[in-house]
Amino acid sequence: MAIQGIDLSIIWGVIIAFGLMMYVIMDGFDLGLGILFALIEDSRERDVMMNTVAPVWDGNETWLILGGAALYGAFPLAYAVILEALYLPLVLVLAGLIFRGVAFEFRFKAEAHRRHVWDKAFIGGSIVATFFQGVAIGTYISGIPVVDRQFAGGALDWLAPFPLLCGVGLLLTYALLGSTWLLIKTEGMLESRMRHYSRPLTYLLALVIVLICAWTAWIHADIAQRWLAGSHWMRSLLLAVLAVGAVVMIQKALRKRHSHLPFIGVAGLVFLGYLGLAISIWPNIVPPGISLWQAASPPSSQLFALIGALFIIPVILVYTFWSYHVFRGKVKVGDAYH
Amino acid sequence: MFNLDALDLARIQFAFTVSFHIIFPAITIGLASFLAVLEGCWLKTHNQVYKDLYHFWSKLFAVNFGMGVVSGLVMAYEFGTNWARFSDFAGSITGPLLTYEVLTAFFLEAGFLGVMLFGWDRVGRRLHFFATIMVAIGTLISMFWILSSNSWMQTPQGIEIVDGRVAPVDWFKIVFNPSFPYRLMHMALAAFLSTAFFVGASAAWHLLRGNDTPQIRKMLSMAMWMILVATPVQIAVGDAHGLNTLEHQPAKIAAIEGHWDNKPGEPSPLVLFGLPDMQAETTRYSLEVPYLGSLILTHSLDKQIPALKSFAKEDRPNSTIIFWSFRVMAGLGMLMLLCALAALVLRRNGALYRNKAFLWLALLMGPSGLIALLAGWFTTEIGRQPWVVYGLLRTTQAASNHGALQMSVTLALFVVIYFSVFTVGIGYMMRLVRKGPNAADARHTDDATARRPLSAAD
Numbered sequence: 001m002a003i004q005g006i007d008l009s010i011i012w013g014v015i016i017a018f019g020l021m022m023y024v025i026m027d028g029f030d031l032g033l034g035i036l037f038a039l040i041e042d043s044r045e046r047d048v049m050m051n052t053v054a055p056v057w058d059g060n061e062t063w064l065i066l067g068g069a070a071l072y073g074a075f076p077l078a079y080a081v082i083l084e085a086l087y088l089p090l091v092l093v094l095a096g097l098i099f100r101g102v103a104f105e106f107r108f109k110a111e112a113h114r115r116h117v118w119d120k121a122f123i124g125g126s127i128v129a130t131f132f133q134g135v136a137i138g139t140y141i142s143g144i145p146v147v148d149r150q151f152a153g154g155a156l157d158w159l160a161p162f163p164l165l166c167g168v169g170l171l172l173t174y175a176l177l178g179s180t181w182l183l184i185k186t187e188g189m190l191e192s193r194m195r196h197y198s199r200p201l202t203y204l205l206a207l208v209i210v211l212i213c214a215w216t217a218w219i220h221a222d223i224a225q226r227w228l229a230g231s232h233w234m235r236s237l238l239l240a241v242l243a244v245g246a247v248v249m250i251q252k253a254l255r256k257r258h259s260h261l262p263f264i265g266v267a268g269l270v271f272l273g274y275l276g277l278a279i280s281i282w283p284n285i286v287p288p289g290i291s292l293w294q295a296a297s298p299p300s301s302q303l304f305a306l307i308g309a310l311f312i313i314p315v316i317l318v319y320t321f322w323s324y325h326v327f328r329g330k331v332k333v334g335d336a337y338h
Numbered sequence: 339m340f341n342l343d344a345l346d347l348a349r350i351q352f353a354f355t356v357s358f359h360i361i362f363p364a365i366t367i368g369l370a371s372f373l374a375v376l377e378g379c380w381l382k383t384h385n386q387v388y389k390d391l392y393h394f395w396s397k398l399f400a401v402n403f404g405m406g407v408v409s410g411l412v413m414a415y416e417f418g419t420n421w422a423r424f425s426d427f428a429g430s431i432t433g434p435l436l437t438y439e440v441l442t443a444f445f446l447e448a449g450f451l452g453v454m455l456f457g458w459d460r461v462g463r464r465l466h467f468f469a470t471i472m473v474a475i476g477t478l479i480s481m482f483w484i485l486s487s488n489s490w491m492q493t494p495q496g497i498e499i500v501d502g503r504v505a506p507v508d509w510f511k512i513v514f515n516p517s518f519p520y521r522l523m524h525m526a527l528a529a530f531l532s533t534a535f536f537v538g539a540s541a542a543w544h545l546l547r548g549n550d551t552p553q554i555r556k557m558l559s560m561a562m563w564m565i566l567v568a569t570p571v572q573i574a575v576g577d578a579h580g581l582n583t584l585e586h587q588p589a590k591i592a593a594i595e596g597h598w599d600n601k602p603g604e605p606s607p608l609v610l611f612g613l614p615d616m617q618a619e620t621t622r623y624s625l626e627v628p629y630l631g632s633l634i635l636t637h638s639l640d641k642q643i644p645a646l647k648s649f650a651k652e653d654r655p656n657s658t659i660i661f662w663s664f665r666v667m668a669g670l671g672m673l674m675l676l677c678a679l680a681a682l683v684l685r686r687n688g689a690l691y692r693n694k695a696f697l698w699l700a701l702l703m704g705p706s707g708l709i710a711l712l713a714g715w716f717t718t719e720i721g722r723q724p725w726v727v728y729g730l731l732r733t734t735q736a737a738s739n740h741g742a743l744q745m746s747v748t749l750a751l752f753v754v755i756y757f758s759v760f761t762v763g764i765g766y767m768m769r770l771v772r773k774g775p776n777a778a779d780a781r782h783t784d785d786a787t788a789r790r791p792l793s794a795a796d
Contacts, residue, residue: 055452058407062448066440068414073437076429083418083425084738090419091748094412095755101408102759105401109766149426155744297430298505305434312441319449326453326460 008302009292012074015309016067021274023063025267030057032178034100034126044333045190052185054104055327059320073305077149078285078295084151085144089132089158096129130174131167138166143288162215169212172205173270180263187330198254198262206247223280243272347745348420348737351752355412358756361708362406367481368533369399370474377470387552394775398767400455405763424736428504428727431512435487443480447473485525489518491727493586516586520579527572532707534564539704540771542697553775555691562681569674584635588644590721593657594664595631596621598646606631606643614657619647660717667713670706677703
């Protein structure tokens with residue numbers, strides 16, 4: 001599928017991976033905020049939390065649509081069988097995202113005595129969406145059986161210990177992204193509570209990451225092989241060292257009451273986890289058996305969409321950055337936007 | 339219970355989620371352009387009425403937009419979860435088109451929406467106006483791509499079939515396929531009309547309650563101008579769209595007309611009303627006007643229009659439904675024209691704002707744009723059956739391999755969620771309408787409450 005020596009499938013693989021990583025980090029802190037909502041009872045503090053992401057959450061969620069659409073355009077077979085296989089978890093993700101998304105608006109429009117309903121919808125929606133995203137990732141890592149270009153597994157394959165553990169792992173990841181995001185955007189009591197939560201969350205997340213890695217290597221000999229065979233163990237070791245470094249850095253930045261560094265450290269840790277996932281399945285796009293090239297759409301499809309992507313994604317990054325810049329700084333209790 | 343199989347359930351699920359979804363983007367498209375016009379007028383004239391209206395309608399826009407986003411996300415994934423065989427077959431076309439929609443439209447809307455809704459104090463007036471325009475353009479670009487994709491499924495071209503799957507050959511032909519320009523224009527005007535009738539009905543409601551302010555009058559006036567300009571154009575575009583369908587999807591036209599047989603050498607009548615029966619292959623209780631079918635569809639008195647019996651039974655769309663959905667759409671179009679002309683006549687001496695009968699008509703016509711839009715989509719989508727990609731892939735071959743139980747559970751889940759969430763949201767929108775632009779703006783100016791996520795509404 002190469003045109004003049006350029007492998008379009010690899011480029012698209014990287015673009016989709018980039019889009020989904022943007023999603024995980026950016027909607028990760030939105031969803032994490034929803035998870036942490038459960039721990040904050042003061043309604044003014046809840047207002048502040050929501051307001052830190054109100055102008056940007058919609059753009060953050062758009063990266064998920066990009067991930068889906070790009071997969072659809074560049075690797076239709078992967079889009080078809082992965083989504084078919086993950087049907088029930090994905091429906092629950094979407095259901096969660098519906099409640100989370102509308103809560104942003106409905107919360108302020110409900111009568112005072114009904115507001116708690118939308119607070120609960122925000123918390124519940126965030127938790128359900130996050131947990132089942134994790135379940136979906138876990139099911140994906142475990143492998144999707146495909147026969148004759150069709151999903152050949154069962155409707156409840158995702159209901160297994162490993163995917164469920166991945167769901168817990170993602171809850172911790174997003175909660176930590178959310179708590180460290182609030183270190184950047186808030187002050188006073190709320191900020192110190194988030195600092196207080198971030199430390200144990202980091203350790204718990206590190207523990208779950210170790211568990212997930214060990215479990216993966218234990219049940220998937222082929223993935224363990226990828227990690228350890230030949231000189232690969234050096235790459236794996238480097239990732240592990242960097243991950244430990246990230247955890248140390250997060251804890252140190254938290255101790256020193258740094259505002260931005262903890263979030264950057266968590267984002268780095270997420271990136272490393274992401275890299276580890278990529279190494280584990282490369283060059284498959286539907287593990288264990290379908291490669292990027294087997295799932296690819298015809299080169300003319302990939303090229304057509306790529307022309308747009310290469311021009312437009314940098315522009316998107318510029319105005320996304322601009323929007324964050326416009327709304328920079330701490331959000332205070334009682335702040336009004338107009 | 340109704341003895342539905344997994345395919346029926348998948349189709350019902352798609353019809354349900356997409357019908358609910360399309361209401362929100364239609365209003366988003368219309369309101370975004372309306373807001374851009376309001377802000378432009380305000381910047382030019384410094385008339386406070388425009389700014390008040392901008393703030394009022396931006397609150398409704400925010401609620402509506404949010405519901406469009408979350409219901410649209412479902413659609414982006416439903417192609418794969420429920421229609422995996424279709425995605426595998428045609429993803430090389432519809433996938434890149436959807437990718438372009440996300441890249442050129444969704445990010446544009448999302449990126450500037452925050453500034454548009456919350457950025458009044460953070461950016462200058464010109465930059466804010468720019469943000470509003472970007473959001474409006476984003477909604478139009480979005481419509482461009484998704485309608486190109488849908489139209490390609492109706493009138494596919496520019497492709498070849500390789501290994502049993504679609505491979506693109508000429509992207510220009512794919513994007514600008516034969517039915518696309520008509521469908522795009524028809525949908526754009528439908529979105530503007532739906533919004534104009536919604537705005538007009540909101541104003542009429544206030545005027546009927548004696549809440550006669552310059553803001554309310556301006557709303558009604560702008561809505562009625564829009565309706566006056568857009569309705570005749572829409573009728574002409576609809577006619578051209580019909581002729582285009584006649585050329586590319588004659589079976590759909592035959593089903594819309596409930597027309598079963600052509601007698602040799604005789605012009606085709608138009609069935610005004612009747613009840614098409616797919617089993618008996620006839621339209622019962624039909625009220626026919628001779629020659630009119632030929633006249634409308636061939637613009638002649640002797641040529642015949644396609645008849646359903648000339649298509650194999652398994653290739654016929656369901657006439658019982660689309661015969662009526664088409665008539666609902668066309669009938670509402672005529673009522674819209676009546677409303678537009680009545681407004682024009684009453685405008686001359688200002689009776690537009692006082693005439694009770696007209697205000698009642700405007701109020702009752704509030705949902706007419708959306709109802710006509712849905713009826714039109716039902717007509718064109720059900721009329722495409724039994725194909726999902728016309729002439730290339732049958733709907734029966736397009737679905738994922740889910741069991742009926744799984745599909746029933748998810749359908750029930752979607753129905754419960756959509757009704758509980760979106761009816762509440764629409765209820766909040768109606769409450770905002772009831773408060774009206776004056777009260778809402780008074781609140782706005784001394785607004786010292788918390789930042790209002792994705793809305794300033796309360």
